[in-house]
Amino acid sequence: MSKLVLGFHEGEGTGKELISGAYSIASVLKQKYPEIELIKVPLLYKGYLKLDPFAKKVFDKIKKEKGAVISGAISGDNTYNLRSRYKFSYKLVEVKPFSSLKEISPLKPDLRQKIDWLIIRHNKGIFTVAKEKWIVKNKKVEWATEYDLSELKDLAKIAFQYAQKRKKRLSLTVKSKQRSKVIAIWENAFFQVAKEYPDVELTILNPDYAGADCFRHPEKYDVFFMPDIIGDTLADIYVALLNGNRNFDGSGNFSLNGFSYYNTLHGAGKDIAGKNLANPSGTISNLSLIFKYSFNREDIYSTLRNTLDKTLSKYSTAEIASERKITLGTKEFFEKYIESLKKDV
Secondary structure: OOOEEEEEEOOOOOHHHHHHHHHHHHHHHHHHOOOEEEEEEOOOEOOOOOEOHHHHHHHHHHHHOOOEEEEOOOOHHHHHHHHHHOOOOEEEEEEOOOHHHHHHOOOOHHHHOOOOEEEEEEOOOOOOHHHEEEEEEOOEEEEEEOOOHHHHHHHHHHHHHHHHHOOOEEEEEOOOOOOHHHHHHHHHHHHHHHOOOOOOEEEEEOHHHHHHHHHHOHHHOOEEEEOHHHHHHHHHHHHHHHHOOHHHOEEEEEOOOOOEEEEEOOOOOHHHOOOOOOOOHHHHHHHHHHHHHHOOOHHHHHHHHHHHHHHHHHEEOHHHOOOOOEEOOHHHHHHHHHHHHHHHO
16 A cells, blocks of 8 residues: 655644644544654745755655645745745645534525535746746836746646546636737647547636626536636635635645645734634645545545534634634644544544
């Protein structure tokens, strides 16, 4: 049986508390699934874009094993540097409801239950800090972006493959009426690849329409492929509307060689770090996503996610305090989750 190599990186802010809890959860799993290998990764960045050599060595080991790293949040510039260094060319965000969170979602319960989407976001695409080049000349600014057409086609194939495994519907979500020459490159790449997947329905979706029609007819949509800034914006909005808060979902960054890196949608929470206030739900969601999308272990994914749903039905954290639920600190929430998980596995 092949190893499932999983690294734990604290990141910044509340990451120390959250990743410590994730490590405890994974340790419970390892008792039943000995193929899981756990590695603690030292802080990769010390200060502004200063890469720690030993931490990089550990990262590279996990990369060689085609493993995954789960991390607390890190600052924006460090994130872009990490993406570029390890060629994390796309990101996945799973958008689906936790039944126990219906009371804090602004959406109607029957609408929420119809939503089960997968957003694939291009990390190097249109309007991203990672690949932009700004040139100032005579008080004027020129903007240039590089595109690797072969990589864009590879990512299109990945998007079609995900769609093929699901409901066979793929929406390329781009602002097609603007920057027509750039968008034409994207559309041409996807239409060329579409010929290899005749069973998948490909549609071109404007992001403004996607932001509205998806919540009128959620059953029409399934897998989205989006440029960086569009995916960054819509994924946060979708998750916040669906579960009432960005703190309940994670995301995974993927390279084409099998290495992946997961961090939550929410920020580092430096103002509450060490105060036992952080919500562990996004980190636990991330851990479950790793087993589904990096390790192809739907069984472990389902167990972790279902246990989280059950825990959230009884307990809340400070920012989602409820009269119907017991409010817990970070440490206590992890303890209740692990108590339930031991029964579930």
